[in-house]
Amino acid sequence: MSDDESIRSTGFRHIANDVLPMVVLAAMIAALWAVFLYVPSEADQGVVQRIFYFHLPPAIGTFVMIFLVAIASAVYLWRGGVFWDRLAQASAEVGLLFCSIVLTVGPIWAKPIWGTWWTWDARLTTTLILWMIYVAYLVVRAWAPSREQGARYAAILGIVGAIDVPIVQRSVYWWRTIHPAVLVTREGGHGLQDPRMQFTLILCFIAFFLLGAWLLWVRLESGRVHDEAEALRMRLADAR
Amino acid sequence: MLAILLKDYLIELRTKETLAALLTLGVLTLLVLSFAFDPTSELRPLAAPGTLWAAVVFSGVLAVNRSFLAERDNACLQGLLLCPIDRGTIYLAKAAANFLFMLAAQVVLLPLFMVFFNLTPSGALFRVCLVLVLGILGFAAAGTLFAAMSVRTRAREVMLPLLLLPIVMPVLIGGVVASGAVLAGKGLGEVQQWMQLLVVYDVVLLVVGWLAFEYAVEE
Numbered sequence: 001m002s003d004d005e006s007i008r009s010t011g012f013r014h015i016a017n018d019v020l021p022m023v024v025l026a027a028m029i030a031a032l033w034a035v036f037l038y039v040p041s042e043a044d045q046g047v048v049q050r051i052f053y054f055h056l057p058p059a060i061g062t063f064v065m066i067f068l069v070a071i072a073s074a075v076y077l078w079r080g081g082v083f084w085d086r087l088a089q090a091s092a093e094v095g096l097l098f099c100s101i102v103l104t105v106g107p108i109w110a111k112p113i114w115g116t117w118w119t120w121d122a123r124l125t126t127t128l129i130l131w132m133i134y135v136a137y138l139v140v141r142a143w144a145p146s147r148e149q150g151a152r153y154a155a156i157l158g159i160v161g162a163i164d165v166p167i168v169q170r171s172v173y174w175w176r177t178i179h180p181a182v183l184v185t186r187e188g189g190h191g192l193q194d195p196r197m198q199f200t201l202i203l204c205f206i207a208f209f210l211l212g213a214w215l216l217w218v219r220l221e222s223g224r225v226h227d228e229a230e231a232l233r234m235r236l237a238d239a240r
Numbered sequence: 241m242l243a244i245l246l247k248d249y250l251i252e253l254r255t256k257e258t259l260a261a262l263l264t265l266g267v268l269t270l271l272v273l274s275f276a277f278d279p280t281s282e283l284r285p286l287a288a289p290g291t292l293w294a295a296v297v298f299s300g301v302l303a304v305n306r307s308f309l310a311e312r313d314n315a316c317l318q319g320l321l322l323c324p325i326d327r328g329t330i331y332l333a334k335a336a337a338n339f340l341f342m343l344a345a346q347v348v349l350l351p352l353f354m355v356f357f358n359l360t361p362s363g364a365l366f367r368v369c370l371v372l373v374l375g376i377l378g379f380a381a382a383g384t385l386f387a388a389m390s391v392r393t394r395a396r397e398v399m400l401p402l403l404l405l406p407i408v409m410p411v412l413i414g415g416v417v418a419s420g421a422v423l424a425g426k427g428l429g430e431v432q433q434w435m436q437l438l439v440v441y442d443v444v445l446l447v448v449g450w451l452a453f454e455y456a457v458e459e
Contacts, residue, residue, distance in 0.1 A: 077455055132406040139402060143393040149458075153389045156452045157403060160382075163444060164407050171410040171437055175417055 016217050024210045031200075031207040039200040051109040053200055057208035058098035058105075059127070063165070065095030065212070066130060069137070070162030073155035082227060085151045088158055089141065090219035094212050096134040102127055122173035129168050133161035244333035248307070258306050262345035266299035267352060274356045288357045289420035292368075293412055295349060296342070296376065297405075303345075304338050304383035305400050308391040321457060331384060331453035335446070339380035346372055359423065367422040371431075374438040375415035381445035382407050388456045407445075414438045 035053045042049040072088035075081070106124065107117040118124060137154050144150030273291040277284055321327070350369070354361065383404055390399035418434040428435065 077452075129406045129409055132402075136402045136406060140389070140393060140399065143395060143399060145392055145394075149392065152455050152458065153393070156385070156389065156455055159452070160385075160407055160448055163448065164410070167410045167437075167441060167444075168406075168413075171413045174433060174437075175413050 016214075017221075020210070020214045020217065024207070024214045027203075027207040027210050031204045034200040034203050039196050040194065042197070045113055048109060048112045051105055053204045055102060055105045055109060056201065057205045058101045060205070061208055061212050062095050062098035062102060062127070062130065065091045065098060066133070066158075066162050066165055069095065069158040073158035076151065077155045077159075085155070086220055086223040086227075087216075088151075088155060089138075090216050090223060092134055092137045092154075092158070093219055094215045096131070096138065097215070098208075098212065099127060099131045099134055103131055120172070121176050122169050125172045126165060126169040130161075130165055133157070133164065137161065242333075244330060245336055248334070248337035258303050258341050259345060261302045261306055262299045262341060263348055264299075265302050266295045266345055266349045269295040269298045270349065270353055270356060285357065285423070286420075288353075288359070288423060289416045291357070292349075292353050292372075292419060293375070293416045295353070296346075296372070296379065296415075297408070297412060299345060299349075300338075300342050300376070300379050300383060301401050301404065303341055304380065304387045304404075305391070305397065307334055307338050307341075307384065308387045309396075312391050327454035327457065328450040330457075331388075331450055332446075334388075335380050335384040335449065338384055339377055342376045342380060343373065346376070364422050364425065367428055368419050370428070371415055371418045371422060371435070371438070374435065374442060375411050378411040378438060378442040378445050379408055381442060381449050382411075385445075385449040385453060385456060388453065410437065410441050414441070 031053070035050050039050070039053070041047050068091040069088050072084045072091060076084035076088060106127075110119075111117050137157050140157055141150040141154045144153050270291060273287070273294055277287045277291075321330075346369075350365075350372070353359075354365075359365075383400075386403040386407070387400055390396050390403055393399045414434045414437045418431040418438070421431045421434075422428070
């Protein structure tokens with residue numbers, strides 16, 4: 001419990017629980033407005049390109065999340081402290097959500113633009129592997145013989161997984177440059193000349209960052225409440 | 241460490257179960273994938289490295305799983321852990337055992353592979369062996385760590401591939417590309433970056449496994 005006292009000050013929790021969701025909602029509405037009404041369509045790709053604004057921020061987000069998982073896992077293994085375990089789990093769940101968004105939105109964009117749902121280029125393949133790592137992380141937690149062992153196994157996987165991600169990216173990149181793809185991978189984020197497009201992208205980044213932060217908070221809180229309930233249940237059982 | 245290695249070797253010598261599993265699944269995978277690709281097509285050689293490595297991966301998962309199944313079933317792992325040796329050493333011994341078993345299976349699988357794909361033994365064969373050694377080392381390193389974990393979860397047969405395969409992807413990619421290039425007649429110099437990738441990743445996996453193993457087997 002002592003880990004949580006640092007965040008127990010009423011001010012912070014009030015902001016996190018009550019104000020933040022409103023801010024997230026406002027940011028998302030603003031982002032939707034920008035994407036659908038404000039920003040002009042791109043010259044080459046037309047209307048479909050607008051998906052990109054909701055594709056890139058979660059993509060960055062999911063890669064940030066796996067490193068957060070790794071850091072929290074490392075601290076958990078090294079120093080203990082259930083907060084770090086909760087943080088790792090919350091990050092993994094948010095990361096999985098973002099990764100799923102990326103893998104769903106991406107092909108929707110790719111089909112009209114590239115003519116294919118999927119290519120095996122470095123970024124797509126790495127994102128797919130990352131998705132598998134997230135799923136494995138959550139499954140090993142659920143199927144471990146006990147909560148503590150699940151946390152430990154998941155922590156190991158989190159660390160190894162995060163190390164794996166850049167290596168997979170590198171190796172797939174090398175792999176694909178041997179067989180030059182018919183389709184040239186589009187560099188996301190570059191080539192946005194129009195300041196309105198840049199503004200929209202930044203707005204979407206902010207919206208997804210806030211969304212991620214809020215979901216992380218909600219999951220952390222739910223984990224804490226769950227643990228407290230478990231502790232109470234154990235004490236009740238002992239008291240009988 | 242040698243004692244543990246010797247123990248595994250002796251068990252294997254008597255039961256031959258791990259080798260049997262390795263060979264069975266390896267041969268079956270080679271067969272199935274040979275049927276999967278049109279034998280008359282001239283593109284068939286392109287499927288060769290992938291087929292070899294698919295056989296390595298699928299048989300390897302089984303082997304590495306077995307290496308901890310026996311420990312678990314007879315509470316041997318507790319016995320091992322009670323010994324006053326560094327947990328990391330246990331890991332290295334198990335990983336070495338798995339590595340050697342998988343390599344031993346290749347003695348049968350590689351010739352079979354050459355037969356199925358009409359490859360003639362040559363200098364390329366030696367280079368393929370080198371790639372195999374590096375790849376199998378990485379696979380055994382990661383596999384031993386994750387098998388120790390997965391053998392204690394529910395649905396342990398499913399858990400191991402789920403944990404292992406994303407992590408072992410770079411080894412698979414490196415192995416397939418390097419084997420393919422070498423079988424096509426290229427020298428080792430041309431696949432240098434892949435060999436370097438394999439070596440580096442093997443070291444990373446071994447070090448991480450050595451460090452993390454004690455967390456994986458803690459009760």
